[in-house]
Amino acid sequence: MGLRMAEMTLKNGIEDLEREIGLRFVGNEEAIHMLILNQLHPLSTTLIRAPRGVGKSTLMLLMLKGLCGEDLVVVSGASEVKRGEVVGRLHIPALEREGVERVLWAAFVKAKGKGLDEVNRLNPYTTANIHHLMQFGEVWAYGQRTRVEDYTLVANENPTDPTSFIHSPPFYDRFDVCIYLSSLTLSEKFRLQELLDKYGDDLVESMPQMFSFEELAQARREVAEVELAPDLIGYVNLLVRDFQACIREKERSEIRPPSLCEGCHFIRDICSSVRESLSERATVALINLAKASFWLYGKCDVDDIFRIALWVLPHRVTLVRTRNLLNDLQDLLDRERVKMEDRNLRREWSLLNELMKGFNSAAYRLARDAAVEDIAFAEEMIRHENKWVQEGILRREETLTAQMGWKTPAQWKALRHEPS
């Protein structure tokens, strides 16, 4: 009973946090909602992208203040950042008196709330240190290492800023979500003016800390314990796989789409619109957010996954042609949703389930027809075909690989180990 009460209090606290931010930040409700949801797992990292003056720094500060109170440090790319301010510096008296290199770790390393203002302007050395912190949960200085405890990191950038450093895709991949803010509509501008009249310069200062970081850590532990239904995990994995899969192995190819896709059987599929595939971190982020949604609202279905995906993919995926990234991505996600329904209509997973129990010629014929239109399914079929060839159930020339000219790394291995 007590535990249930504590859980309810935590959930109420999270909802109160969203409300308090909403009282101080106008518009962009969906983005704020996703920002809150992304705080519910350990070592949370969020990137806010917006043009200048839309409120990305304000939103970052409101979130950090609401979660960590005064225990927050913001490193700004707009000012000169030295290594000692981000990672650590030598303790000079100890060095002079004792000849010992003792490191004073920077407040940024120790703070629970970490802010990165104007990430696009951060110099590459600072970025490399932060990248290491996000990747390994530790920092190094003067040959010494310290572990970084659980934190929440919110960064912001203006991607159209001409005075930018170009950071590497793996660095951006470390951010769980990337939320885009839009400028305010006419009515929202009126609301903003009312807010400014009410709070003046104290907009961020007036933001209360909604709960202690220990309570947030408790919420994060509870979210981590949520078990998602296998079919929901299946949809997440399918979505990511469809943004990765390429029958011509674009991950290893020297040529990239669209040149790589010329004459490909899947030219009209989602894969041909994606230049750089997603990393597996996208799956981790989607699962974390699905768990958070389930914990907070008691539900997360396939439509929720597609809504969340719009904020998990933009900084991870590179499209062949981009006019408006979010719109283009939404179009691809809509197509992906239709594709998932098409898979259900074709009974692909029921057929695969039958075939996993044992070879059945009728199921195999239908599964082959489906595989010709679906790479993710074809990959699974090819794996099973290899097994059936080895067992003597199928001949190599009868397989999808032989007839469609498709090869996967698994296929190369099978060919290598097959006696000639």
Next chain:
Amino acid sequence: MSSEKFREFLEIQSRRSPLRITGHRLSWEERGERPITSESSDFLESVYLGKELQSTVVMEHSVAAMLQQRLTELERDNERLRKSVSRLKIALGFVVAVALIALWTYSKASFVWV
């Protein structure tokens, strides 16, 4: 070797869309199809736009008259074609009979010559 969760995913999907396997035959029932309702529908839309007919069809007098006229024309065409077919049948029978007589006459003549 596949993960337990993956198998569970396939099992759940299979339960949702079950297959019927009898020997080498495989079938399933389509669910979620739009049931035919008792609402009325426009006949021409179903003809020209391929829309599904409901249990009641509503049409204007002019459409009904057009259909009636079209049906009469089709019946007339049908009658004309039936007559043509009959005539062709008679002609074919005559041709076959002539061919048989010619064959019989030729074979008899050949026998006399030998």
